[in-house]
Amino acid sequence: MSKPVEVGEVFNTILVLDFGSQYSHLIIRRLREFNVYAEMLPCTQKISELSWKPQGVILSGGPYSVYLDGSPHVDMAVFDLGVPILGICYGMQELAWINGRGVGEGDKKEFGHAQVHVEKGRENDPLFAGIDDFQVWMSHGDKLSDLPTGFHTVATSGNSPYAAIAHDEKPIWGIQFHPEVTHTARGKEILKNFAVNICKSSQNWTMKNFIETEIERIRTLVGPTGEVIGAVSGGVDSTVAAKLMTEAIGDRFHAILVDNGVMRLNECATVKKTLTAGLGINLQVIDAADLFLGKLKGVTDPEKKRKIIGNTFIEIFEEVAEGIKPKDGGEIEFLLQGTLYPDVIESISFKGPSQTIKTHHNVGGLLDNMKLKLIEPLRELFKDEVRQLGELMGIPHDLVWRHPFPGPGIAIRILGEVTAEQVEIARNADHIFIEEIKKAGLYKEISQAFAALLPVRSVGVMGDQRTYEQVIALRAIETTDFMTADWYIFEAAFLKTVARRIVNEVKGVARVVYDITSKPPATVEWE
8 A cells, every 4th residue: 555645745835843832823824824834843853754845944932941951952954954944932042042052031021012123224135025114922031142143133123133133145034023923913924925935835725725635645545445434423523524535435434423422412313414314424323322421430530531532432433343344355444533733733742842731532532552543634724724625525504614512522511520410411501502692693703612510519599499509601712723712702681591591491500600711721621
């Protein structure tokens, strides 16, 4: 079987080496907004291990000081690639440290807006083509104390005499500010100048091109007789992945819908009808509610919940795979998952710069001795790209824009032990919340909304009698990439209606609260 071509080999790829900045993923998003493909890897990535050559390299920001022992440093082989390099914040300081070590703690920290001025005579610098004075977003405590060897100053700010630098001979730039955040007025233009004008990247990253590339990649990977099984939940990610797989290999893809007992109200019946009759996907439904709930009995730790659910899924898939009689002498080798790029970013723990926030079911909750090989066709995509892909593939609009639902389901929206009774409470409260959102015409304005059941009880009064029941927390957020998110501002009358319905219609609930925490510092889900 021939080795499938990687995405980075097909598209002119900008490699972003991540030093742990909270903004690193935004660099990827900005580049893709003008159809340039970019991929993020840890700053510890060995260049010799890449199977493709990047069109250019960006060194991200980071929370460290380059001059301290133990701080992360880039593989020096990156400078032998012969491609343009852009260092942002810590990435700029890394360039300076490598070329003279003129980096130290600034007299004062610089966080927030600053005005940057392009030096006289440097107006033709290709990174700042068409840009002169502009407002930027700074976020640093260290700064350059000297101009590194072989570099010249391109731009300055009130607190940073070296706000932007460039190499005298090589296509290497460093900027102290963050062009990837919206607070930097001309940041997107600077990134476009680098990626398109300097690196000469083709602006061919479109979902139409991705479909063609990915179908061919799947066919090469699976081969002419190989067969694949995959989890579907009815959400946009798994549905798009399943449709893509069906387009690539037809009925050799076996979609598995596992009723794990922690799905939304009437979920299984709706999903089965949509995927089979509507999209022609080869689907089998497995009733495993009692098995999952039994294994979750007494478990309260969210990471353990995710691991139990992830492992049980794999056990079921492998059992189902063994019972499938493949055509033409093939065999079930692969497990499809709808993993997205934000899942990958949040779940990879770099040895140096980054920390694992939480294990995602799609990328971290799997058996160590799993027999099936993973195939993840959406792994390089953000949520908005998946939606574009779904629309192009003819998936119904309502399904494409359906709010995400986590792999572990309502289990991670029930804080504390998961029981059939707790699932019923959370499920019914969630159904009311979503029903009212749709009735108010707000569903598409909101990126994700759900109800979480809290492990606390609260005193209430119903029918002149004292009650002591549980608390529901409502959450609704707005986001484009699910890496950052703001809470949605409902009108008070709407929240009053939802709260009244939940308390009156859902047995066991005495109080409803609304979560007004953004991401960060919180994650989208409560667990």
